[in-house]
Amino acid sequence: MSIKLRIAAALLAASVAAPAMAADELTFTIVNKTSEVITHFYTSPTNVDDWEEDVLGDDVIGPGESMQITIADGRRTCKYDLKFDFEGSDKLETTTDTQDLCEMSTYTLTE
Known part of the structure; x- marks a missing residue:
């Protein structure tokens, strides 16, 4: 039986938030508060039908770890669109979500 993930995205305060206009470079932190290793992280703009390359490459994000992306x-x-794959996929399902990365500073995955 898989555990449903609750996902929380902390937004930047209005005084330091990126402007509504899009930027060429988007930076945020992924926090892994699950008991499993995040093995793959894919993104693609919402208007693109296919997932792009694994952002993590050869890296992983272990339980309790975070990584700047x-x-x-x-x-x-x-x-x-965001997609996360976990090691031990029988416990945690692949998770997908859509976020405004210009407004987001932290993305936290929890069980």
Whole structure:
């Protein structure tokens, strides 16, 4: 039986938030508060039908760890689909979500 993930995205305070206009480079932190290792993290703009390359490459994000992520794909868009794969997939399901990365500073995954 899989555990449903609750996902919380902490937004930047209005005084330091990125402007509503899209930036060429988007930076945020992923926090893994699950008991499993995040093995893959995929993103793609919401208007793209396929997942792009694994952002983590050879890296992983272990339980209790965090990692700063920079999306520098040259696109001037803020809304991205996100997909996370976990080691031990029998316990945690693949998780997908959509976020405004121009407004987000931290993305936390929990069980």
